[in-house]
Amino acid sequence: MKPPPFTYHDPRSVDDAVALLSEKDNAKLLAGGQSLMPMLNMRFVLPDDVIDINRIEDLSYIRDDGDALVFGGMVRQRDIEFSGLVSQKIPLMKEAILNVGHRQTRTRGTYGGSMSHLDPSAELPTVSMAQDAIVSVRKKGGERDIAMADFPMGYMTPSFDLDEMVTEIRVPIWPEGHGYAFVEFARRHGDYAITSSAVLLDVADGGKITKASITVGGVGPSPLRVTAAEEGLAGETGSADLFTEIAEKCREIDAMEDVYAPAWYRQHLAAVLTRRALAKAYSRAVNGTEMNLR
Amino acid sequence: MSDRRTISVTINGETFEREVETRLTLSDFIRHECLLTGTHVGCEHGVCGACTILLNGQTARSCLMLAVQADGQEIRTVEGIAPNDQELHPLQQAFQDNHGLQCGYCTPGMLTTLLEFLEENPDPTEREVREAISGNLCRCTGYQGIVAAALDAAKRLQAGA
Known part of the structure; x- marks a missing residue:
């Protein structure tokens, strides 16, 4: 349970970090370390070079760009937890972040690190998928943006190249007063969820849903948008019956299976949690009392 | 050839300068x-919470950091909680009085975690305490005493303030 030998680098700028990345064949970037350090301790990864990006100072901003909040890749999960901007503009992220590990891990864990690790149950990628975030990655001599829909390539595999690093995440803001809910089921508070559901609803005066975003985490190999369910909500007025019917579509998702939970159980949880999240989000949007749903 | 560096870390007010392997955990x-x-x-993979320390005043897992990353930083460990050699901190005293430890293995992590938590939330509910220590495992399953100690410590700290 000790990290294997490696050569350690601690560049002070993104330019230096990506230069190292392009130069070294078997290198790992060390962000908050809350996933990579366990993997090093258990020797699941054996990098020749570890490039620690914690000494790069200008990646820790949260900026309000009007239509989006822009996060530097090294923003700590704890900074998100206590950010007034985040609770005001992206309340879904605020609700979700309290489920990301524990206070002790949020001190170190970063937004960019969570995105790069891309655990199918991780909350920040799930929220990013729900909000249609755009991820900026940089390599030596180039930068590009990846829409969240194209960001996951497979199980724990983002679509950027090995010589690229996440520098920024741009999260579009939904209209003021929108409905939101993040609901998850985990064996212990702070553990990776077995399944989670993130819902965003825009509701017009009179209660008609004008826009819906539904994402489930922990069901597929990466967070998944449930477009079939989203389409069924447009133009409808929210009700317990509608949400129950719509949430049932989550049972049709091709689900993962592992020692913790069979596929049918993840599908079941996805349906139940999405039903609850829909009701909660809708109630919040119409400022009503919470809908009585099991 | 192992990769080594000289680092300087302040722990409980004392500065430690050492040459270490870069792969050494904090x-x-x-x-x-x-x-x-x-x-x-x-x-040693961030689940049990026993190694929790305060890094620049914020709790963190010391098994999930490299020692080189703490170069120039301030750390407080369980040894830095009591005011002096003779007295216990009110939180430690509450642990002793409420049977908040059995084998004592999880105790340093419980104390550092609760120290930060009680500063932020001086009058917590039992549920909030349980959530605060959800990242700390007690293999004796002595949570009842730990939660009682935390609630008692909150009262003592408020009375003392």
Whole structure:
């Protein structure tokens, strides 16, 4: 349970970090370390070079760009937890972040690190998928943006190249007063969820849903948008019956299976949690009392 | 050839300068290089919380950091909680009085975690305490006493303030 030998680098700028990345064949970037350090301790990864990006100072901003909040890749999960901007503009992220590990891990864990690790149950990628975030990655001599829909390539595999690093995440803001809910089921508070559901609803005066975003985490190999369910909500007025019917579509998702939970159980949880999240989000949007749903 | 660096870390007010392998974890640095064995190492993958320390005033897992990353930083461990050699901190006293520890393995992590938590939330509910220590495992399953100690400590700290 000790990290294997490696050569350690601690560049002070993104330019230096990506230069190292392009130069070294078997290198790992060390962000908050809350996933990579366990993997090093258990020797699941054996990098020749570890490039620690914690000494790069200008990646820790949260900026309000009007239509989006822009996060530097090294923003700590704890900074998100206590950010007034985040609770005001992206309340879904605020609700979700309290489920990301524990206070002790949020001190170190970063937004960019969570995105790069891309655990199918991780909350920040799930929220990013729900909000249609755009991820900026940089390599030596180039930068590009990846829409969240194209960001996951497979199980724990983002679509950027090995010589690229996440520098920024741009999260579009939904209209003021929108409905939101993040609901998850985990064996212990702070553990990776077995399944989670993130819902965003825009509701017009009179209660008609004008826009819906539904994402489930922990069901597929990466967070998944449930477009079939989203389409069924447009133009409808929210009700317990509608949400129950719509949430049932989550049972049709091709689900993962592992020692913790069979596929049918993840599908079941996805349906139940999405039903609850829909009701909660809708109630919040119409400022009503919470809908009585099991 | 192992990759080595000289680092300087302030722990409980004392500065430790050591040449270390860059792959050394902070928890092993604290225990083996600085000989502060109050910080315990349980799972070494961030699940058990026994190695929790305060990094620049914020709780963090010392097994999930490299010692080189703490170069120039301020750390507080369980040894830095009591005001002096004779007295216990009110939180420690509450642990003793409420049977908040059995084997004592999880205690340093419980104390550091609760120290920060009670500063932020001086009058917590039982549920809030349980959530605060959800990242700390007690293999004796002595949570009842730990939660009672935390609630008692909150009262003592408020009375003392």
